[in-house]
Amino acid sequence: MAERISVCFFFVFVLSLIASLPKQISADESAEGKEFVLTLDHSNFSDTVSKHNFIVVEFYAPWCGHCKKLAPEYEKAASILSSHDPPIVLAKVDANEEKNKEIASEFDVKGFPTIKILRNGGKNIQEYKGPREADGIVDYLKKQNGPASTEIKSADDASAFIGENKVFIVGVFPKFSGEEFENFTALAEKLRSDYDFGHTLNAKHLPRGESSVSGPLVRLIKPFDELFVDFQDFHLEALEKFIEETSVPLVTIFNNDPSNHPYVIKYFNNPHAKAMLFINFTSEDFDSYKSKYHEAAEQYRQDGLSFLVGDVEASQGAFQYFGLKEDQVPLIVIQHNDGKKFLKPKLEAGHIPTWLKAYKAGEVQPYKKSEPIPEVNNEPVKVVVADTLQDIVFNSGKNVLLEFYAPWCGHCKKLAPILEEVAVSYQNDADVVIAKLDATANDIPSDTFDVQGYPTLYFRSASGKITHKNKQLLSKKEKKMSFEKASSCRRG
Numbered sequence: 001m002a003e004r005i006s007v008c009f010f011f012v013f014v015l016s017l018i019a020s021l022p023k024q025i026s027a028d029e030s031a032e033g034k035e036f037v038l039t040l041d042h043s044n045f046s047d048t049v050s051k052h053n054f055i056v057v058e059f060y061a062p063w064c065g066h067c068k069k070l071a072p073e074y075e076k077a078a079s080i081l082s083s084h085d086p087p088i089v090l091a092k093v094d095a096n097e098e099k100n101k102e103i104a105s106e107f108d109v110k111g112f113p114t115i116k117i118l119r120n121g122g123k124n125i126q127e128y129k130g131p132r133e134a135d136g137i138v139d140y141l142k143k144q145n146g147p148a149s150t151e152i153k154s155a156d157d158a159s160a161f162i163g164e165n166k167v168f169i170v171g172v173f174p175k176f177s178g179e180e181f182e183n184f185t186a187l188a189e190k191l192r193s194d195y196d197f198g199h200t201l202n203a204k205h206l207p208r209g210e211s212s213v214s215g216p217l218v219r220l221i222k223p224f225d226e227l228f229v230d231f232q233d234f235h236l237e238a239l240e241k242f243i244e245e246t247s248v249p250l251v252t253i254f255n256n257d258p259s260n261h262p263y264v265i266k267y268f269n270n271p272h273a274k275a276m277l278f279i280n281f282t283s284e285d286f287d288s289y290k291s292k293y294h295e296a297a298e299q300y301r302q303d304g305l306s307f308l309v310g311d312v313e314a315s316q317g318a319f320q321y322f323g324l325k326e327d328q329v330p331l332i333v334i335q336h337n338d339g340k341k342f343l344k345p346k347l348e349a350g351h352i353p354t355w356l357k358a359y360k361a362g363e364v365q366p367y368k369k370s371e372p373i374p375e376v377n378n379e380p381v382k383v384v385v386a387d388t389l390q391d392i393v394f395n396s397g398k399n400v401l402l403e404f405y406a407p408w409c410g411h412c413k414k415l416a417p418i419l420e421e422v423a424v425s426y427q428n429d430a431d432v433v434i435a436k437l438d439a440t441a442n443d444i445p446s447d448t449f450d451v452q453g454y455p456t457l458y459f460r461s462a463s464g465k466i467t468h469k470n471k472q473l474l475s476k477k478e479k480k481m482s483f484e485k486a487s488s489c490r491r492g
Helices: 003-007 047-049 063-083 096-105 134-145 153-159 179-191 236-246 259-269 284-304 316-322 351-358 386-394 412-424 478-492
Strands: 038-040 054-060 087-094 114-119 124-127 149-153 168-172 196-200 219-223 228-231 253-256 273-279 305-311 331-335 341-344 399-405 431-440 455-460 466-469
Touching: 038 047, 047 054, 054 063, 054 134, 063 087, 063 134, 087 096, 149 153, 149 179, 153 196, 168 179, 179 196, 179 236, 228 236, 253 259, 253 284, 259 305, 273 284, 273 316, 284 305, 284 351, 331 351, 341 351, 386 399, 386 431, 386 466, 399 412, 412 431
Parallel strands: 038 087, 054 087, 149 196, 168 196, 253 305, 273 305, 399 431
Antiparallel strands: 054 114, 114 124, 168 219, 219 228, 273 331, 331 341, 399 455, 455 466
16 A cells, blocks of 8 residues: 555656647637637547557546546646647547547556656657646746757846746756767656756856756756756766656655645655654744754665655545554654554654664564454444454455455445355355455455555455456346355365
8 A cells, every 4th residue: 555655746647649630729719618628538549549640638537527627727728729730629528438448558658647648659658747627737848848958048048947846957058969968858758747947058047056067967956955956977877867866855755735636645755664753833843843854854865764754734644544543643654665664752862873784783663553442343344454354354264255445435335245245145154254455444454465455355364375456346146146156265
């Protein structure tokens, strides 16, 4: 589950086309009653995309609330962009349709809405990482459709290009040619959806750094830590690594300030183990904690740890995810990609380096989130929590059908009476257990169970074999037959 924490912060799906229906993007026609977003499916997707150098595609599901909220903004943006020179085409694909699921899988769609930018007839694919309201969509896509790097010819150009709250990457060159410049522009094209790139012949135009250099060099300008960093290795892999490593703060701030949100997303997407200090930012001793935590980040950032400090007010989702309570603050949590968590509640500022040292030495035991063990568990569908998973599922010596569910999940609610009926039919069979586990309130061993959606069903036979069952809702008869087949294998 750990590797999917960032998924909670993301949306999915956007597609675009035109060519075959040119009248739909005509700026001269009245927009009344007209749909500017092209509808694609398995029959016309490839042909339409292949005809465009730049097209935006939304992958959506009709039942998705985020998709419904995006729809009017997306349509308005499509209307405006139809008059752009050249027109920018927006399209959509119903990824919930069975016939379109192969396309969704090809584009790695894991949530809704998902938006992709397709270039060069679909040969180059990028995630859309812009706003979700019409004007923001328009501005973002106009920029994405232009040059990947902007030439900076004056200090005024630099002031207009380089803002206060974003990362900017500027190449300084003696001339706009040669291998270094070509590598820089190639990288700008590759990473244009993540960063703003510029290039200049004169470093004196730039607001930070040595102004007498003639390059070639890359200067990364940022609103945190050392404010700018220069780099002179123009090998593509080295350049990309430099940008990825220096474009994030040593300690990411997680609060209600929107300017910090891009760095929070990058933090949760990076492959390192994640250290998170949660504290009230308005507390009198906040500066003391922040200082000690920053010192620890300096010491341990080369050891595969990324650091974040989160304000309690903005971190309620994280508290719910980890099963934490506000009375544990200040507290620090470290999460590994395999799902293991390490926790220290009511942490004193001076103990931050001591606790981290103990953690690195392997002296801190993992923390496991679990609901309380039920005092009574005599319903047909047994309740499993993290603290009883071993006893009920692994050590019972029985055939166990286990559902991983979320209380808010509509599919889970539809499955509940079916699961209940199956459980009742096996109530007198001592060798069979039908059970459920709230995957939002209990930690799950990710090395055993791959829970990527709800409901997810697993069957563990009495002999120890674990089978991932189809999480799509089956009919009662199909569900019962499926379980009977699995059970009879053990009995045979």
